[in-house]
Amino acid sequence: MNTARRSLTHNLQRTLGLCLLYSSLARSCPRPSASSILLSTLSTASKCSLSQHLPPQSPHHHVQSRPISIFTRQDPTPLPEETKFSKVACSFALPKEIERDYRVGRFLGAGAFTEVFEVVQKDTGEKFALKFLPKDDIDPNLQYSFEAESAPHLSHPHLINYIQSYETPVSPTSPPALAILMELFGHRLRYFTAQFGQPTVSQAIEWAAQLASALAYLHAAGICHGDVRPANVHVDGRTAKLMDLGTAHHVGSRGEQGVEALDEDVRALARVVLEMVVGRTAEDGKFDASHVEGLRLLGERDVPISRELRATLHSIFDPTRKPPSAKAFADLLSKSQ
The missing domain is CATH 3.30.200.20 (Phosphorylase Kinase; domain 1)
Structure with a gap:
């Protein structure tokens, strides 16, 4: 009897201590719901089974027109x-x-x-x-x-x-x-290469031709993608897709500014192509300068691509020359497969 009483007293003291701790933290932390406080306190303080009597709540359940609460997958292990x-x-x-x-x-x-x-x-x-x-x-x-x-x-x-x-x-x-x-399609390019290794040159050129054809489609409609980079390229098997049109815009009436925006799309795609054939050469946030190292490695490793494609990749970044159109770049990549 004395043992049980001491155990109960100990548990009550722990409960009181946790309540005081929560009270001191509440001033600086967002306040959880009353049910979460109760469940946390009871489960930590004792082996009380009160929580078994609370109604179960689905992690996906939410009421219409209210903010979404928490979403969890069936398997909690992160991908x-x-x-x-x-x-x-x-x-x-x-x-x-x-x-x-x-x-x-x-x-x-x-x-x-x-x-x-x-x-x-x-x-x-x-x-x-x-x-x-x-x-x-x-x-x-x-x-x-x-x-x-x-x-x-x-x-x-x-x-x-x-x-x-x-x-x-x-x-x-x-x-x-x-x-x-x-x-919802495939995996980000860099995730794919990190998990499965660098693609073969032939596979990289096939992906590049597909991406260039998508860019040519946008440009033919007078649309600039505006954010061509590895994070916005998803691949799955032999298929690649250009993602995220969040910064896309119409350039039909923007004159030289619009033309330059389309040219920059082509340069950005050329940087992606270089990364696919020689590997990643720049940290996050430095993609715009990645072609410098990419072109160096292209020559140093003697990557097996056509002479015409090699020359085009160099000329695209020549500030004295205008890059090819997305359609011309797509045609060259298709021919180089």
Whole structure:
């Protein structure tokens, strides 16, 4: 009896200590819900079974027009691509159409203002990507988002497929945003090469030709991609796709400025091509200068590509010469396979 009483007293003291600790931290930390405090305190303080009487909560359950809480996958082990991401909550509410037809899966990544989650179609199990774009990140003068309004009308086998956009419900805790549903495809180029090794030169040229054909398609429509880099190239087997049209824009009426933007797209793609055939040569944030080392290694390693393609890769970065069009570059890459 005395042993049981001492054990109970000890547990109560621990509980009181934890409550005092929480009280001191609450001034500087966001306050958790009452149920999470209760569960944490009881599980730490004793072997009490009160938590067994609390109603179970699904990690995917949320109420319409309220911010998404926490999303977890069935298997909690992080995938290799996910390990650098610690964020698991979304800052925006789900549109009712998405909430009705899809369940939200793993967090895929984020930009400066955007967040991307995997969503799974409830009836078919097909997976898509859902990108949240805050309204205040849209051009304030135009109130226009290329991804939401123009991208769904584009169609090319090597360009990411945008499906539809939705307005998110607005609440005091959920800012206005667009939810953009798009294709979920493959792996980032650098993740793929890190996991499976550098592609063969022939495979790299095949991917490059596909990407160039997608870029030529955009340029023919008067559209500049504006962010061609390894992070926006996804590959799967023998197929490559150009991703993320978040900075894409129409250049039809911008004169020389528009032409230069298209030329820079071609230069950026040439940097990607060099990385695919000689390996990564620049750290994150220094991709714009990666061609210097890439061209050096191209010659030093005597990479087996055609003489014409080798000369073109050099001339693209010659400031005294105009780079080829995306269409001409695509034709050359196709011929070089």
